[in-house]
Amino acid sequence: MKHLSEGFVPVTGGNVYYRKTGDGPRVPLLVLHGGPGGMSRESDPLRELGDDRPVIHYDQLGCGNSDRPEDLTLWTVERYVEELAQVREALGLDEVHILGHSWGTMLAAAYLLEQPKGVKSVIFSSPCLNSSMWERDQREYLKQLPQESQDIIERSERENTTDSAEYHQAMIQFYERHVCRLLPWPEELLANMSKSNHQIYGYMWGASEFTVTGTLKSFDVTDRLHEIDMPSLFTCGRYDEATPNTTEYYSSLVPDSEFHVFENSSHMPGVEEPQEYSKVVREFLNSQAK
Known part of the structure; x- marks a missing residue:
């Protein structure tokens, strides 16, 4: 697997850093990291999938290696959705699979509900799709x-x-x-x-994982998940903040979706069970037409 490229993409509010790994022939995978305010991981085991398909990570604006403006008006779901579309366009990702982790699943869901073209499948990894349930x-x-x-x-x-x-x-x-x-x-x-x-x-979000006081406090897309009409996989750890019961409930709202629990993980199976995590994601993606 070779490290293809890294660089910056201009988006609303500044420039965001991206890292593209691998040159496999299949449709690329775009990874949306958690947070809000988190960053992509250099050692993410999903990069191993580069032999199948290019794997693209990017640090959302304000995060990681990306620009860090301090304008609070930039921190909205709507602007992050716009940023995701801008990253796709800049990198020529006409066809793409999307994996969101944690807050990244909120972003993925909000983006998919805009009905963008060319998204072949979605993986909701340790999802939060209703803040009050979380x-x-x-x-x-x-x-x-x-x-x-x-x-x-x-x-x-x-x-x-x-x-x-x-x-x-x-x-x-x-x-x-x-x-x-x-x-x-x-x-x-x-x-x-x-x-x-x-x-x-x-x-x-708020002061901690377990107290939501920020602008995402009322976030809830459960009544619209049925609109996601593509192959979908929901995953979580057995001890995950995104509990198996709630994750399975989300999965039940998306037609024909799949559900998987990593038995030895909590919220970060990519860290806790990296080989199993990349294996499950690889098998799901490779089971699609592309």
Whole structure:
């Protein structure tokens, strides 16, 4: 597999970085990273699929190696959808498969509901397609934390002290159970987390994974998922924030979609079970006509 190219694409608000891996003959795969405010991973096992098809990652505006404007009006689902269309056009992705992870599934769904041409299939990896259902599921998980941690979280959120060290420590306990169970966390994951754009995350999402206070608080596309008329795969980890029950429910709303659980993962099967993750994605994509 060879590393084909990397560069920048102009989009509304600035330039975004992309990395294109592999030169396989099949229809390219475009990967939408999580966040909001996250970034693509250099060691993403999906890059192994480059022998089948080009795999394109890009850092959304404000993230990773892309420009980092501080204009809050840029951080809307609508502009991210526009950005996705601009990336596709600039890179000549007339036909494409799309994989979104976490927040990337919100972006993928919003984009697909615009009925763009040329999308051959979609993979919703650890999806969040209804913010209130997501928050409900995390609240159930929080009940499994030590009572002291639950009390710290409740008090910090009530008193608006979510920037405190004790809240951060309670948050880490949750993350080690439901975000990435591979301990210690890989250096790249820690580095990427430290590079996250916390302004975007806080503005669009909130203080933590389990409390939605930002502009995505009312996000819900469940009543329109039936409009997605293409081969679709929904995946999650057994211990995922995107719980198996909720992910399977989303899957049930998309006609003829497939559903898969990674038994030894939480929210990052690409980190926790990289070989299995790339294998499942490869098999799904290769089962399509292209």
